[in-house]
Amino acid sequence: MWEMNGTEVAIIGMSGRFPGAASVDAFWEMLCAGRDAFVPLSDEQSLALGADPRFLQMPAFKRVMCAMGGVDQFDPDFFDIPKSFANVMDPQQRIFLECCWEAFESAGYNPSAGGDVVGVFAAADQSSYLIFNLIPEMPRLMGEITIDDMESANSNDFVASRVSYHLNLTGPSYTIKCGCSSALVAVHNACNALLEEECDMALAGGVSILVHKLGGYLAEEKDFHAKSGRMQPFDKDASGFIRGAGGGVVLLKRLEDALSDGDNIVAVIRGSATTNDGGDKAQFSSSSVSGIAAAAIEGLAVSGAHASSLQYLEGMGLAWPTDDHIEVRALSHAFRADGALENEFCLLGSPKGNIGHLSAASGIAGLLKATCAVDRGFIPKIANLEHPDPKIDFPSTPFVPVLENQEWPESNGPRRAGVNIRGAGGTNVFMVVEQAPPQERQTQRRAAYFFPISARTPTALATIRENLATFLTEPKQRLQPADVAFTLQIGRKPFAHRMGWVATSLEELIEALRGDEAPVAFRGAHEVSESVDPVFYYGSVDESRLLAELHFIHDEPICSTMFINLWQRAGLNNDGGLGFLKRVKETNLDGLEEVDKAVAHLLACYVITDWWRFRGVTPRAVVGQGLGDLVAAAVAGAAGLPQMVALLRQCLQAGGEVGPDDLPVRFKVPELTWYSGLIGGDSGFKGIPVPEYIEHYRAGACKKDEAFAEIENAGFMYIFDVSGKDQPSGVEPALEANGLRVAHGPFTDHFILSQVAELWLAGVDVQWKQFYGEDHPHRVALPSYPFERQRCWVDRQSATRP
Structure with missing residues (x-):
């Protein structure tokens, strides 16, 4: 005992x-x-x-x-x-x-x-x-x-x-x-x-x-x-x-x-x-x-x-x-x-x-x-x-x-x-x-994990990679992927030269470590810097995107709680946020009105944005396209959430001139820089009249090129598609040609980890612990840093080297 x-x-x-x-x-x-x-x-x-x-x-x-x-x-x-x-x-x-x-x-x-x-x-x-x-x-x-x-x-x-x-x-x-x-x-x-x-x-x-x-x-x-x-x-x-x-x-x-x-x-x-x-x-x-x-x-x-x-x-x-x-x-x-x-x-x-x-x-x-x-x-x-x-x-x-x-x-x-x-x-x-007393170990719950390594020099990075592969193949090792990933993420100081792999198992990781490269491998050389904080991008609503968002929120307890709270703050119907999530989980989007889908997309993006923030991925600016522009305005703090929901509903109404008495909101200077894909440019500091904004929305205006041009001019390096999408939005080639990286993909574990990998490689200080939710991985002993030693010695005149 x-x-x-x-x-x-x-x-x-x-x-x-x-x-x-x-x-x-x-x-x-x-x-x-x-x-x-x-x-x-x-x-x-x-x-x-x-x-x-x-x-x-x-x-x-x-x-x-x-x-x-x-x-x-x-x-x-x-x-x-x-x-x-x-x-x-x-x-x-x-x-x-x-x-x-x-x-x-x-x-x-x-x-x-x-x-x-x-x-x-x-x-x-x-x-x-x-x-x-x-x-x-x-x-x-x-x-x-x-x-x-x-x-x-x-x-x-x-x-x-x-x-x-x-x-x-x-x-x-x-x-x-x-x-x-x-x-x-x-x-x-x-x-x-x-x-x-x-x-x-x-x-x-x-x-x-x-x-x-x-x-x-x-x-x-x-x-x-x-x-x-x-x-x-x-x-x-x-x-x-x-x-x-x-x-x-x-x-x-x-x-x-x-x-x-x-x-x-x-x-x-x-x-x-x-x-x-x-x-x-x-x-x-x-x-x-x-x-x-x-x-x-x-x-x-x-x-x-x-x-x-x-x-x-x-x-x-x-x-x-x-x-x-x-x-x-x-x-x-x-x-x-x-x-x-x-x-x-x-x-x-x-x-x-x-x-x-x-x-x-x-x-x-x-x-x-x-x-x-x-x-x-x-x-x-x-x-x-x-x-x-x-x-x-x-x-x-x-x-x-x-x-x-x-x-x-x-x-x-x-x-x-x-x-x-x-x-x-x-x-x-x-x-x-x-x-030591016995410790309970959780079984692996995640579909995939991100395994990062870093070093001060490329030579040390290569040695770490080799040492890790050798260590993991030793017969005595009985390790869980979650524990290895967790230890590499939080148990090592992040240096400038970085690599990482998304893998579903240690066998897959070993194969990637020993291979030349793999589709899930990432490589970068960046110091941690505020300048790499991304611009969050919000796209228009479509069913595949919305389903991925809502299913993710339903399955993540902390996100479910946040969604329910936002539902109440927005003053929505008595169905309740939890009931809505369960209904979507069971029946997908069947029977939902377009306006309900739009509101759900706004709330979901709001929740997922906070989910990313909680993990150290914090935007310094936001940009949107179509309905996503309203989401960007809400996240930036251009108005309160209930007011933004009311504005969204009014934008979706057909025809009719908008008078002063009809305005549900007045934009204020946002907390984050808001680059509008409808109006163009840095909208938060131009005092956009709300009637003009509604008219642009109803007319299907699109000035995303102007918004993205200002993003480039501001020196941002990375545009982050918050909730992901199977297909790119069409803006990527032009942006990436000018040095901006745009992440997109289905909202799955692989997509999330790939996004995180890109951001970490770029120098973002990711809060790794927050990615595990209710999981409790353990720290494990892994190979330590390979010091690149050199001779530091003062010889005695009567002797040679030790």
């Missing part, structure tokens, strides 16, 4: 980069394969990576690298950072910034959308890049960068603030510094900030890059560094740790909010606690049984989870015999204190045998591994663990070190794991993570 107490926090997005793994999925694959990232080096390679030549003569020097690739690479243009500044930025700041963006996109959120208060809780080591690369080159760099800029670009005080600045996040933002437990303390603080409602979402994690450790390390007899050249957590031959590199971030949200918002919940943090050892240990950097145990006892209590319900524990696993022994002893004490008296019921793991010790980022690596385990129902073995240390006496503890990969099926409740970490100064953290 999934039991909730209201203090749970959902992990809705995650990202990471580690040695041998450029993403969380790659990290998980590496863990499951049991691979490690400890690379032996030759003398030449060590020297090329910056090792001191004197070290090569020392027996204690280990020619081993556990480095993350691409630390010298960054995409400054993506974040609008000058290249000169990016060159001197600590790679920790750069990698953490990229990870935060990827965590947002992993969750299906556009970091630039705004609306939510987002906090940033970061952890990072001191900048070795500043010490070993920048300070020696200071005289040369002073012509390119100021001291203040160099300080802010390399101080770990500003890792969180850097993210808040570049992503425009306004929640609490600070960096945690307490040694190896820093990243998990950052997550702990982020959870508390969410529960205290200091923010709506929170980014939390850590990063650690030591550029001077790339070429190898010294492993003196009495220090903690591995003498064997590999890390072996909980092994009888463990001889210490190897410094790795990497970083990771989770995006967090209160569980109740994540459930109601349809978020992609990867796992749930039930609770956590942090303590310090105080003086109860051998020396400052030593572990403490009492300190670690206290954090675990408190963490279990806060989470409301009994120790016996934890089936897996992600340990520190520092691979130093004394430290590993103290950790297991302390956690055993905590489990026993919580009443878990059985032995060997909880599997014990650690990622350090794969990626080394990540210092300030260690906790986030453990959390990401535990999160993947509870989510995917699989527990990877501990890499390089061959013979569990007999001095730990595992059979008398609750724990069993994982020697082989194991499936983790669901039992009577959610899969649940603990994560333990401690810092050299004594700051301990214990966190309980569990499988």
Whole structure:
């Protein structure tokens, strides 16, 4: 059973980069394969990576690298950072910034959308890049960068603030510094900030890059560094740790909010606690049984989870015999204190045998591994663990070190794991993570969906297209078209270079993604701009158009309500708007008088206009032809709706001179520019006499060419046929020859989406959520933006590139 107490926090997005793994999925694959990232080096390679030549003569020097690739690479243009500044930025700041963006996109959120208060809780080591690369080159760099800029670009005080600045996040933002437990303390603080409602979402994690450790390390007899050249957590031959590199971030949200918002919940943090050892240990950097145990006892209590319900524990696993022994002893004490008296019921793991010790980022690596385990129902073995240390006496503890990969099926409740970490100064953290509760998924209701992609450059756009096609064809994917479309629409920042496809299924989308082009494909390159707001066009009434309008309104609940309200405002007969819609649905237009059809067309266009507005498609001007000109006048606000209905009736009456006493309305200056297809030009600002207008209407006057000419002269780019029609109205060729685009077609899902696609490609800020009505699609994890990285690095004079 999934039991909730209201203090749970959902992990809705995650990202990471580690040695041998450029993403969380790659990290998980590496863990499951049991691979490690400890690379032996030759003398030449060590020297090329910056090792001191004197070290090569020392027996204690280990020619081993556990480095993350691409630390010298960054995409400054993506974040609008000058290249000169990016060159001197600590790679920790750069990698953490990229990870935060990827965590947002992993969750299906556009970091630039705004609306939510987002906090940033970061952890990072001191900048070795500043010490070993920048300070020696200071005289040369002073012509390119100021001291203040160099300080802010390399101080770990500003890792969180850097993210808040570049992503425009306004929640609490600070960096945690307490040694190896820093990243998990950052997550702990982020959870508390969410529960205290200091923010709506929170980014939390850590990063650690030591550029001077790339070429190898010294492993003196009495220090903690591995003498064997590999890390072996909980092994009888463990001889210490190897410094790795990497970083990771989770995006967090209160569980109740994540459930109601349809978020992609990867796992749930039930609770956590942090303590310090105080003086109860051998020396400052030593572990403490009492300190670690206290954090675990408190963490279990806060989470409301009994120790016996934890089936897996992600340990520190520092691979130093004394430290590993103290950790297991302390956690055993905590489990026993919580009443878990059985032995060997909880599997014990650690990622350090794969990626080394990540210092300030260690906790986030453990959390990401535990999160993947509870989510995917699989527990990877501990890499390089061959013979569990007999001095730990595992059979008398609750724990069993994982020697082989194991499936983790669901039992009577959610899969649940603990994560333990401690810092050299004594700051301990214990966190309980569990499988996400089941979420209801709606079946697909729409006939088609629009799948947009965009990028800063054509090259990145092509990569996104390729990555999406590859991702969707993976056997593990079980996605709904609505969820994919929804995530691409609202979970990605819209950039200038754009493409999109209207498709009825993911199979059809994959075919379109992999094809050269398709009839339903759209392509454009436009920035968001007010100048692309369209002119709304309203045509004359005909039965096919009117039926499409009324059937659409009948089937869209929000439109039905609007139509009924307008019917009442217009003072129409007692049949009622709902009764009218039902009658049309059942009998089409049989028995309707022409005037009734005309009035219905006016009201329908009014409703559909508001329907489009609600979705972000807002006109800056209107134009009409025939009866559509009256609709345009009504939408523009040239008169109130009841008056426009009365005017319509009078226009449809045959013959008779119109006197002052017969006038149902006087035109006023409209709220929108009204280009009249009857009078010609910008009618709203010419004070058209109503009698003259009625006479023109009755005479069948047509000055649409003059109206369209003024539209062209005003610089509009797009004419939008509001309700659609099977055939074009005849004005398209001349207009399109002059650069105006005119959309027309039957009022179906495909037509609506095609209209939206054209507008979005042109730069309209479409309100995608409003297109789903009573449907509630979910955000899903899709491939993130492909950064176009370039080398941003200052070389040390004594070394070549990393």
